[in-house]
Amino acid sequence: MDSWRGNLRVFWTLFTPGTFWLLIFFIIPLAWMFGISFSEKTSITETEFTGTLANYIRSFDAIYLQIIWKSIWISVLATVFCLLLAYPIAFGICFVPVRWKPLLLLLVILPFWINLLIRTYALIAVFRSQGYLNLVLGWVGLGPFEMLYNDGAVIMGLVYVYMPFMVLPLYATIERLDRSYLEASLDLGGSQFQTFWKVTLPLTMPGIITGIILVFIPCLGSFLTPDMLGGANAIMIGNVIERQFKSANDWPFGSALSFLLMYVTFAALALRAYLAARSKGVDV
Amino acid sequence: MAEPIIALRNVTKTFPGGVKAVDDVSFDIDQNEFFALLGPSGCGKTTLLRMISGLETPTSGQIIIGGEDMALTPPNKRPTNMVFQSYAVFPHMTVADNVAYGLKVTGVPTEETKRRVAEALDMVKLTHLAARKPDQMSGGQRQRVALARALVKRPKVLLLDEPLSALDAKLRDEMRLELTRLQENVGITFIIVTHDQDEALSMASRIAVMDKGAVQQIATPSELYEQPTSRFIADFIGKVNLINATVVSSTPKKLVCDARGLGRIELPHDGRAAGDIAIAVRPEKLKITDTQPKAAKKISTEGKVRDVAYYGDTSHVVVRCKDDLELSVNVQNDSRVGGSGVERGQKVWIHWAPEDTLVLTE
Numbered sequence: 001m002d003s004w005r006g007n008l009r010v011f012w013t014l015f016t017p018g019t020f021w022l023l024i025f026f027i028i029p030l031a032w033m034f035g036i037s038f039s040e041k042t043s044i045t046e047t048e049f050t051g052t053l054a055n056y057i058r059s060f061d062a063i064y065l066q067i068i069w070k071s072i073w074i075s076v077l078a079t080v081f082c083l084l085l086a087y088p089i090a091f092g093i094c095f096v097p098v099r100w101k102p103l104l105l106l107l108v109i110l111p112f113w114i115n116l117l118i119r120t121y122a123l124i125a126v127f128r129s130q131g132y133l134n135l136v137l138g139w140v141g142l143g144p145f146e147m148l149y150n151d152g153a154v155i156m157g158l159v160y161v162y163m164p165f166m167v168l169p170l171y172a173t174i175e176r177l178d179r180s181y182l183e184a185s186l187d188l189g190g191s192q193f194q195t196f197w198k199v200t201l202p203l204t205m206p207g208i209i210t211g212i213i214l215v216f217i218p219c220l221g222s223f224l225t226p227d228m229l230g231g232a233n234a235i236m237i238g239n240v241i242e243r244q245f246k247s248a249n250d251w252p253f254g255s256a257l258s259f260l261l262m263y264v265t266f267a268a269l270a271l272r273a274y275l276a277a278r279s280k281g282v283d284v
Numbered sequence: 285m286a287e288p289i290i291a292l293r294n295v296t297k298t299f300p301g302g303v304k305a306v307d308d309v310s311f312d313i314d315q316n317e318f319f320a321l322l323g324p325s326g327c328g329k330t331t332l333l334r335m336i337s338g339l340e341t342p343t344s345g346q347i348i349i350g351g352e353d354m355a356l357t358p359p360n361k362r363p364t365n366m367v368f369q370s371y372a373v374f375p376h377m378t379v380a381d382n383v384a385y386g387l388k389v390t391g392v393p394t395e396e397t398k399r400r401v402a403e404a405l406d407m408v409k410l411t412h413l414a415a416r417k418p419d420q421m422s423g424g425q426r427q428r429v430a431l432a433r434a435l436v437k438r439p440k441v442l443l444l445d446e447p448l449s450a451l452d453a454k455l456r457d458e459m460r461l462e463l464t465r466l467q468e469n470v471g472i473t474f475i476i477v478t479h480d481q482d483e484a485l486s487m488a489s490r491i492a493v494m495d496k497g498a499v500q501q502i503a504t505p506s507e508l509y510e511q512p513t514s515r516f517i518a519d520f521i522g523k524v525n526l527i528n529a530t531v532v533s534s535t536p537k538k539l540v541c542d543a544r545g546l547g548r549i550e551l552p553h554d555g556r557a558a559g560d561i562a563i564a565v566r567p568e569k570l571k572i573t574d575t576q577p578k579a580a581k582k583i584s585t586e587g588k589v590r591d592v593a594y595y596g597d598t599s600h601v602v603v604r605c606k607d608d609l610e611l612s613v614n615v616q617n618d619s620r621v622g623g624s625g626v627e628r629g630q631k632v633w634i635h636w637a638p639e640d641t642l643v644l645t646e
Contacts (some may be wrong), residue, residue, distance in 0.1 A: 183339050184372035186359045188386030188437060198389070202376045 037255035047252055055256035064240065064257070072264070074151060074226075075219035078158035082166040082215050083208065085159065090170035108167050116161065120228050123157060124148060128173040149231035157225040162218060166211040173207025174200075209272055217265050234252075237261055287351060288312035289440055289473050290336065295345035295355075297331050306342070307333040307497035312489075313441075313475065318467050320488035321477045324520070328497040330445060333477045337366045337443050350440055363436035366443040369450070371426045373418045379429050380405070380414040384412045386437045404436035407466070426454045434472060444476040448483055460487055481521050485509065493517050509566075514646040525570070525611050526644075527563050534558060539643060545609025549583050553643045562644045567614040569640040572601065572626060577635040582637035587611070589626050601626055603634055 002096030037055055039047040047133030058064070093104045111119060124130045127147040134144040147153060181203060185195040201208075230236075237257065290313040297306040306328040313319045321329040334340040336347060338359030347355045354362055374382050383404050387397040405411045408428035418426055427447065434442055447463065448456045464487050467474045478484050484491045485505040492502045493516075501513050512518040519526060524630070529543035539553035543563055551563065571577075577584050587605035594617075600611045611634055615626070626632060 178319070178369050178370065178372065180368045180372035181374060183359070183384070184366070184368055184433075185389075187337055187339065187364075187366045188389065188433065189360045190385070190389040191360060194389045198385070199374060203374075 033255045033258060036251050037259055039252045041252060042249065044249065055110075056260070057250045058253060059256050059260050064237075067235060067240055068237050068260070068264070070236070071220055072237060074155055074158070075216050078155045078162065078219050079166075079212055081155065081159045082163055083211065086163055086166035086170055086211065087208075090167050090174055093167075093171055094174045105168075105171070108164050108171075111164065113197070116256060120157065120225060123160065123229065125152065127156075148229060149234070151230070153229040153231075153235050154226045154234050156234070157229040158219050158222060161216040161222075161225060165214040165218070169210040169214065170204065170207045173204045173210075174282045177203055205275075209275060213268065213272055216268060220264065221261060288348075289315045289317075289350060290475075291346075291348040292332075292336075293346040293348065295332070295335060295347060297328070297335060297340060300378065304497050305373070308345075309493060309494075309497075309499050310345075311499060311502055313473060316471055316473060318464065318474045318487060318489045319476070320484035320491045321475065321494060322481060322484040322491050322520075323479065323494035325479055327494040329479075329494050332441050332494070333366075333445055335476065336441070336475065337364050338362045339366075362488045362564045363440040364402065364443055365437050365439040366445065367427070367430045367434050367447055369445040369447075371423075371430040371450075373426045373429045373433070375418050376405070376461050377417075378414065379410060379416050379418070379421075381457065382418070382429050383432045383436050386433060400436050404432040407469075408432045409434065423450055424459065427451070427459070431466070435466075436482045439474045441475060444474060446477055446479070448480070455559060463487060485521070492604075493520065506564045512564075512644070515562050515564075515644050516646075518562075518644055521570055523612060524564045527565075527609065529561050529563050531558050531561060545605045545607040546583060546585050549636050549638070551641050551643055557567045557643060564642040564644055565636055565640055567600065567612040568598075570611060570613040570634050570636050572603070572613055572615060573635065576633050579635070581638065582635040583638055583641065585609075585611075586602075586631065586633055589628050589630045589632060592626060594626060603632060605634070 035049055036047055038051050038053070039049045040052055040054070056132055072201045089108070093101060093108075096104065124131070128134075129144050129146060129148075131147075133147070137143040137145070147156075177200070181199055185199045186192070190198065219237075221238050222236065223242045226234055226236040226239055227242075238261075241254050241257045241261070244250045244257065248254075292311050292312075295306055295309045296304070298304050309328075309332060321332060323329045331340060335342050335355075338354070338357055338361075342355050345355065346353045350363060362552045374385065377385065380401055383401045384397050387400060393398070401414075402411070405414055408431050410425065410428050410432065412446070413421065413425065420431065421429070427450075444463075448459055451459060460483065462601060463474070463476075474488065476484070478604070485508070488505060490502060490504055491508055493500045493508065495516055501508065501517050503511070508517065508521050512521060515526060518524045527543050527546065529541040529549075532540045532542060532548065534540070534553070534556045536554070536556065537552065539551045539557055540548065541561065541563070542548050576586070586604045587603040587609075589601060590610070591600075591602040593600045597617060599615045599617055600616055603611050605611060613634060
């Protein structure tokens with residue numbers, strides 16, 4: 001292993017493309033945005049760095065705090081629903097006969113093969129007031145229900161979009177779980193229910209936490225789903241940011257909001273690290 | 285005679301796909317026995333143990349534990365506890381929590397749980413590690429946790445699945461002694477599954493040898509070694525010289541046969557035999573001499589030493605005789621000089637008493 005590190009030419013050959021990529025497409029734009037967030041607009045197209053904190057102060061206006069807060073709880077609910085739905089799915093895939101596993105895993109990732117925009121339009125076609133779901137419900141004399149253009153529709157859409165990110169890490173952890181732990185619990189007199197709460201759940205916590213992170217963070221920053229499925233008041237912070245860069249043409253404020261969103265994300269990651277340190281012995 | 289703690293009646297397990305792991309097994313295990321299920325891998329011994337624990341359900345047959353048929357009872361309702369091959373010590377709990385687990389889930393009062401956990405940890409000498417997490421412990425220590433966790437439940441039967449296989453040689457010898465001692469102290473039935481004949485012979489009071497899902501013989505260790513009922517068992521338990529022979533005549537007390545490399549020999553034998561059989565003799569029953577032995581009653585043959593392997597207390601000598609018959613002889617190195625006293629290439633005579641010869645018709 002140390003040979004390639006010793007060989008500088010090989011090291012730089014392998015090291016440069018990735019570093020270059022990160023630098024050009026991630027670090028520099030991020031730093032630039034960071035600069036803009038402390039800038040002021042001077043004309044329609046120009047900004048000037050003044051070191052002002054006005055953009056950040058404006059972000060703490062009640063209206064934006066409200067939207068951030070709403071984005072957080074919508075993301076939390078979407079993550080919780082994802083977890084509740086994905087856990088049994090992942091568990092099921094782990095315990096079916098081996099020959100079914102590849103097919104079921106394929107079904108989980110299949111939606112990725114279709115563009116998100118198209119999938120979201122498909123959701124609209126299913127759930128709108130003259131949509132397929134209401135059509136079927138109409139046959140049994142129910143509805144039609146208004147299912148779109150509210151917070152519930154946004155949560156439903158987010159759960160649909162991010163479900164695979166929850167299923168896959170859960171599947172990986174449950175699959176690795178040594179069945180003899182579960183057998184030991186049963187053998188020692190634990191019921192199936194006790195075995196699940198006291199053994200299965202704690203031992204699959206690493207997968208649960210990874211899944212939560214993988215779903216919660218993109219949910220928090222999403223703008224397409226709330227834009228298309230949410231009503232007029234169902235906007236999330238992602239939509240506000242998008243508007244600053246487009247219709248509002250206020251890049252400094254948009255950058256400041258973006259960085260605030262990033263700090264919320266960092267807080268979530270810090271929480272994860274804290275949980276990981278606390279549950280030492282189960283590697284998270 | 286007290287009633288057996290475990291009675292197996294025609295127990296059969298067929299796995300999906302049609303593999304018969306356990307095929308019509310019936311036997312009893314008595315109270316306070318140290319019982320071993322011994323056999324090569326894939327012989328069905330672990331499946332049988334798991335059926336006793338309830339982790340597998342038999343396809344047919346009865347598993348009577350303490351007088352009650354428990355073939356379909358789930359594991360958490362059985363008076364048995366298991367020490368898993370991988371130990372399965374819960375990694376997210378401390379040693380004390382691991383041991384307390386089985387008491388907590390069944391609603392044993394907190395005070396009693398504390399007392400019993402302390403007793404169990406004391407029994408396996410882990411009191412000083414009660415607050416540790418399993419990932420900070422050695423394999424031997426983890427196994428003790430698994431033992432304490434099972435014994436604290438005070439089961440009628442303790443099941444041990446290959447308990448020594450993951451330990452290194454020295455620890456294995458220690459643990460072997462400790463398990464026997466523990467069994468005497470706690471006075472409950474132990475059933476151990478092992479593929480290691482030394483383990484079974486040295487620990488168990490009775491052994492069931494299994495092969496291809498069926499029980500071949502159930503006997504005490506010395507009976508198994510000295511009176512195996514089949515070629516498979518003679519070969520599986522300890523080392524043995526197996527010699528093909530053809531029966532010439534057979535009376536209820538005596539058997540005359542032509543054995544490969546030995547010519548016509550007379551053996552004491554209860555019961556009749558006919559056709560092709562095998563005779564077997566253990567290496568330590570053979571004697572090596574330089575000259576032809578005088579005693580007429582011995583079975584003897586001449587040969588040339590092919591190999592001498594020195595093991596300290598004994599030497600294992602391989603002698604090639606007539607008809608390419610190779611015999612292994614264990615020689616005690618009972619004098620400090622000279623070792624086994626034979627060298628490769630040397631011409632020697634081998635002899636043994638006819639009554640040390642086993643006649644195997646199966």
